[in-house]
Amino acid sequence: MMDKQYEVKKSSPVGKTLxxxxxxxxxxxxxxxxxxxxxxxxxxxxxxxxQNVAGLPRNWLWSNYSDAMRVGHMPVYFANSIIVAAATxxxxxxxxxxxxxxxxxxxxxxxxxxxxxxMMGLTIPIHASIVPIYVTLSRIHMLNSYWALIVPYSAFALxxxxxxxxxxxxxxxxxxxxxxxxxxxGVWRTFVLIICPLMRxxxxxxxxxxxxQCWNELMFANIFISKDALKTLPVxxxxxxxQYTTNWGPIGAALVIATFPTLLVYVFFSKKIQESFxxxxxxx
Amino acid sequence: xxxxxxxxxxxxIAFLLPGLILFIVVLIAPIALSGYYSFFDWNGFGAKTFxxxxxxxxxxxxxxxxxxxxxxxxxLLAALSVFLQLPLSLGLALLLGKGIKGERAFLSVYFMxxxxxxxxxxxxxxxxxxxxxxxxxxxxxxxxxxSLTRTWxxxxxxxxxxxxxxxxxxxxxxxxxxxxxxxxxxxxxxxEAAMIDGATSxxxxxxxxxxxxxxxxxxxxxxxxxxxLKSFDLIYVLTNxxxxxxxxxxxxxxxxxxxxxxxxxxxxxxAVMLIFLCFAFALLINRAFKEER
Numbered sequence: 001m002m003d004k005q006y007e008v009k010k011s012s013p014v015g016k017t018l019x020x021x022x023x024x025x026x027x028x029x030x031x032x033x034x035x036x037x038x039x040x041x042x043x044x045x046x047x048x049x050x051q052n053v054a055g056l057p058r059n060w061l062w063s064n065y066s067d068a069m070r071v072g073h074m075p076v077y078f079a080n081s082i083i084v085a086a087a088t089x090x091x092x093x094x095x096x097x098x099x100x101x102x103x104x105x106x107x108x109x110x111x112x113x114x115x116x117x118x119m120m121g122l123t124i125p126i127h128a129s130i131v132p133i134y135v136t137l138s139r140i141h142m143l144n145s146y147w148a149l150i151v152p153y154s155a156f157a158l159x160x161x162x163x164x165x166x167x168x169x170x171x172x173x174x175x176x177x178x179x180x181x182x183x184x185x186g187v188w189r190t191f192v193l194i195i196c197p198l199m200r201x202x203x204x205x206x207x208x209x210x211x212x213q214c215w216n217e218l219m220f221a222n223i224f225i226s227k228d229a230l231k232t233l234p235v236x237x238x239x240x241x242x243q244y245t246t247n248w249g250p251i252g253a254a255l256v257i258a259t260f261p262t263l264l265v266y267v268f269f270s271k272k273i274q275e276s277f278x279x280x281x282x283x284x
Numbered sequence: 285x286x287x288x289x290x291x292x293x294x295x296x297i298a299f300l301l302p303g304l305i306l307f308i309v310v311l312i313a314p315i316a317l318s319g320y321y322s323f324f325d326w327n328g329f330g331a332k333t334f335x336x337x338x339x340x341x342x343x344x345x346x347x348x349x350x351x352x353x354x355x356x357x358x359x360l361l362a363a364l365s366v367f368l369q370l371p372l373s374l375g376l377a378l379l380l381g382k383g384i385k386g387e388r389a390f391l392s393v394y395f396m397x398x399x400x401x402x403x404x405x406x407x408x409x410x411x412x413x414x415x416x417x418x419x420x421x422x423x424x425x426x427x428x429x430x431s432l433t434r435t436w437x438x439x440x441x442x443x444x445x446x447x448x449x450x451x452x453x454x455x456x457x458x459x460x461x462x463x464x465x466x467x468x469x470x471x472x473x474x475x476e477a478a479m480i481d482g483a484t485s486x487x488x489x490x491x492x493x494x495x496x497x498x499x500x501x502x503x504x505x506x507x508x509x510x511x512x513l514k515s516f517d518l519i520y521v522l523t524n525x526x527x528x529x530x531x532x533x534x535x536x537x538x539x540x541x542x543x544x545x546x547x548x549x550x551x552x553x554x555a556v557m558l559i560f561l562c563f564a565f566a567l568l569i570n571r572a573f574k575e576e577r
Contacts, residue, residue: 023386098303127555131542133310155311216517
């Protein structure tokens with residue numbers, strides 16, 4: 001009863017109303033630019049530039065989307081982004097799972113320092129390596145290839161992946177390894193058959209985190225890739241906006257095409273995605 | 285026994301190998317190489333000329349390169365992040381963490397911009413800021429505030445601020461989410477006990493919640509500051525450092541050195557300075573939070 005009384009006292013109706021006004025205002029600030037992007041992707045310049053700046057489109061101009069797809073090559077950029085992200089996630093997961101297993105489950109003298117070594121990767125900015133990687137890639141004629149992005153992205157995603165992995169692997173009881181060994185399982189079989197299947201929640205977390213990093217990365221993609229056929233979405237959108245400087249509709253359509261999938265996935269898995277970001281930062 | 289030990293060692297090496305190769309080839313070796321290149325005058329393909337510390341000297345003294353101005357700009361962005369963006373995030377986290385109706389819905393909306401690619405956000409804000417047709421100037425005109433309209437990204441005085449706003453828009457949700465997770469971790473008993481002792485909602489936040497989530501605030505400060513030092517994508521899309529270097533940051537400067545002027549030695553020098561600054565600030569912030577405790 002007591003605390004009930006105090007709770008009534010602390011949340012005065014005025015304070016509560018003010019809180020809601022603040023929250024509603026920030027909701028508007030968050031949603032309006034996204035709403036505006038969706039609407040101008042379906043308008044022609046006359047509407048965007050004066051007749052109907054902020055309203056819903058009067059004629060839904062789907063041709064903006066077909067322009068972005070056919071003239072703007074959006075499907076190609078989209079596919080490239082998927083290929084690069086999928087390969088990066090796969091490589092990162094395998095390398096991180098294996099390294100984490102060696103660090104947290106095998107007994108050896110330098111496991112702690114090895115962990116600290118990998119964790120340095122959390123602070124190293126991606127710019128640090130751009131000159132040598134660019135020079136090397138151009139010498140071995142690997143610029144303009146998927147690998148030019150996949151390998152660096154995997155390496156830069158590794159530290160965070162190991163960090164998340166060790167958190168999850170630490171929760172698997174060590175008795176399991178013990179039992180497997182007594183049953184005659186070697187290290188490799190224990191790793192593949194027992195540990196890996198139990199790591200599924202970690203894989204989702206790392207996958208989400210790594211996916212967004214690749215999907216959005218601009219600097220490397222911009223410098224290493226100049227062929228249209230290999231551009232990822234961020235670089236492709238930059239190219240497309242150069243093509244359509246005065247015609248806003250197709251640019252808006254391209255922005256929506258690049259954003260829609262992530263937002264759609266977010267609608268269904270918002271909690272899991274938020275947890276991934278929390279796991280990434282808080283455990284560090 | 286001995287044989288078993290050898291097999292064990294081999295296994296450990298095998299498990300570490302994929303990660304180690306990636307890490308050394310892409311991170312460690314290139315950083316060492318960047319350090320090495322920074323002592324040379326080099327156009328990327330011809331012969332390298334060893335010039336000792338001349339690149340560093342030039343970087344800090346030449347006003348033509350303007351590194352100090354770029355550094356000042358990125359530190360200004362860092363200050364804006366720490367003193368504007370983070371308090372806003374903290375306020376939202378505290379408000380939502382108290383358990384308010386619609387908490388999950390607000391949280392999910394506020395986090396949404398984090399998932400949108402920076403290039404998309406940059407392109408979108410280019411349109412918002414467009415001097416003749418952008419929604420910002422149109423809205424100001426309609427509200428009768430025509431005197432406030434301007435060429436947001438082309439005006440030396442406001443361009444840097446205009447570049448900061450989209451960053452704020454994009455990342456408030458991220459920091460809010462981290463802090464919110466911390467706020468939710470504060471035990472309800474502790475809160476209740478304080479409330480029974482007559483503490484106001486503000487006092488509970490100030491003396492119980494904030495001290496508990498301090499480690500998270502530290503992470504946020506480190507991310508905000510190193511993120512500002514490294515900022516590239518958004519500036520590149522919005523202004524590419526212009527007008528008249530008003531929004532130049534070290535990364536845009538580095539890219540221009542490399543790919544417009546073919547000065548690979550100088551580009552590497554900027555890269556080295558960036559790594560150094562990121563580590564130095566991370567250490568400094570860590571220490572500042574430790575001392576306060």
